[in-house]
Amino acid sequence: MNRNKLTLRDYLLMALISVVFGVLYLMAVYAGTALTTILTPFGLGVLGYEPFFGIWFMAAIITTYLIRKPAVGIITEVIAALIEVMLGNMFGVMVLVSAFIQGVGVEIPFALTKYEKYSYKIAMLSALSAAVLSFLWTGFRSNYLAMDWRIVATIFVIRLLSSLFFTGYLSKRICDKLDEAGILNHNLETGEIIE
Amino acid sequence: MIDSINPTAKTIGTLIGTLILGLTFQWQVNSVVALLCLLFLVTSKRTNPTTLLKIMVPITLISLSYFFTGWIFSSEQALFALANNSVPSPSGKDFVNGLKLGTRIFSFAMLGISYSLTTDPHELIASFIQQARMPMKMGYAILTAINLTSLIQRERDNSKLALQVRNIPVKPFDTKPMFTMMIRMVRWSERLSLAMESKGFSEDRVMQMQMTIKRRDILFAVGLPMLIAILGFAVF
Numbered sequence: 281m282n283r284n285k286l287t288l289r290d291y292l293l294m295a296l297i298s299v300v301f302g303v304l305y306l307m308a309v310y311a312g313t314a315l316t317t318i319l320t321p322f323g324l325g326v327l328g329y330e331p332f333f334g335i336w337f338m339a340a341i342i343t344t345y346l347i348r349k350p351a352v353g354i355i356t357e358v359i360a361a362l363i364e365v366m367l368g369n370m371f372g373v374m375v376l377v378s379a380f381i382q383g384v385g386v387e388i389p390f391a392l393t394k395y396e397k398y399s400y401k402i403a404m405l406s407a408l409s410a411a412v413l414s415f416l417w418t419g420f421r422s423n424y425l426a427m428d429w430r431i432v433a434t435i436f437v438i439r440l441l442s443s444l445f446f447t448g449y450l451s452k453r454i455c456d457k458l459d460e461a462g463i464l465n466h467n468l469e470t471g472e473i474i475e
Numbered sequence: 476m477i478d479s480i481n482p483t484a485k486t487i488g489t490l491i492g493t494l495i496l497g498l499t500f501q502w503q504v505n506s507v508v509a510l511l512c513l514l515f516l517v518t519s520k521r522t523n524p525t526t527l528l529k530i531m532v533p534i535t536l537i538s539l540s541y542f543f544t545g546w547i548f549s550s551e552q553a554l555f556a557l558a559n560n561s562v563p564s565p566s567g568k569d570f571v572n573g574l575k576l577g578t579r580i581f582s583f584a585m586l587g588i589s590y591s592l593t594t595d596p597h598e599l600i601a602s603f604i605q606q607a608r609m610p611m612k613m614g615y616a617i618l619t620a621i622n623l624t625s626l627i628q629r630e631r632d633n634s635k636l637a638l639q640v641r642n643i644p645v646k647p648f649d650t651k652p653m654f655t656m657m658i659r660m661v662r663w664s665e666r667l668s669l670a671m672e673s674k675g676f677s678e679d680r681v682m683q684m685q686m687t688i689k690r691r692d693i694l695f696a697v698g699l700p701m702l703i704a705i706l707g708f709a710v711f
Contacts, residue, residue: 323546375587
């Protein structure tokens with residue numbers, strides 16, 4: 281495990297990637313709002329944002345892959361949330377809690393491998409744990425107990441599928457391409473860090 | 476009124492208040508909290524009425540969507556329908572269930588915007604560094620990224636354009652411009668950190684903006700959660 285302290289470069293990379301994903305988050309918000317509008321008259325508006333939920337975990341998994349130090353996923357999510365709050369996110373301080381929980385979700389499988397394995401299997405597990413933890417949190421926030429269990433089950437299934445696609449598959453694909461381009465300062469085969 | 480509250484105290488007060496609000500399930504409490512937040516927003520000099528109206532549209536829409544889901548698909552109604560093997564039809568009780576869910580989301584969002592629209596980003600970071608022990612590197616990295624937002628957006632448009640001039644189509648969630656942006660961000664982070672450190676940036680940096688905690692900040696951090704708790708567990 282790379283136990284070196286986070287450097288200014290690491291923090292800058294996390295913050296810059298958070299802004300890049302901020303644009304994607306905004307697109308997801310527009311798409312989610314449009315879908316919510318269509319589904320609201322049928323009582324299914326709560327499902328509107330679910331197909332895009334995995335996008336919110338992407339920044340954390342990408343920076344964890346790029347920096348490979350403990351707590352990077354959590355810090356990235358918190359930085360992204362702080363940036364969203366500063367730009368006027370409508371859920372304000374609540375986003376910080378959501379971000380922390382999502383970051384923990386992304387981080388757990390990598391932490392269990394001591395930040396040494398970055399395979400598709402670990403990325404998929406990361407997507408799964410992020411979906412489960414975020415589901416528990418939004419369940420408390422939105423009081424899922426007051427809803428029909430079939431709606432709650434649908435929320436979970438759509439969120440899981442979204443997470444597996446955006447976080448487990450797409451993020452890992454982008455990271456592998458970055459690795460192929462030779463811009464990472466880690467050698468995947470030997471685990472060596474090139475400073 | 477809320478503008479002068481120390482951002483760390485405001486964060487703590489709003490965060491604990493939100494969590495306590497999450498433990499209450501009365502639509503009356505949600506409505507009172509939403510009204511209180513509206514008062515914060517109206518009395519704030521930082522709130523732009525146009526921005527507020529623009530944000531209120533999605534908030535109302537999301538609250539409405541939760542209202543309809545709570546009304547049409549309430550848990551009690553689902554259990555009843557399952558027991559009687561019949562098609563569910565919403566009743567007055569389900570309407571209250573929808574009202575509880577809709578106002579819950581609305582009050583959370585109102586607490587959220589009364590925090591984000593009335594907090595200055597520079598004061599927030601300075602306060603987090605000075606009062607919440609946020610690492611200096613993290614604080615300045617966030618400010619750097621915020622200041623580079625428009626440049627990053629322009630870079631993203633340029634990378635999309637670069638693909639389009641080569642006759643490569645770019646779809647809304649395409650990874651190609653994202654991949655280009657990732658490479659640029661890795662390079663930018665290296666160059667920016669070198670530039671900042673060569674100018675003497677370190678954890679010992681002295682900040683011009685000094686944030687302090689006053690009595691009214693503590694009063695806000697303790698008072699808001701207490702008020703919500705009293706409303707939720709004693710009054711309604």
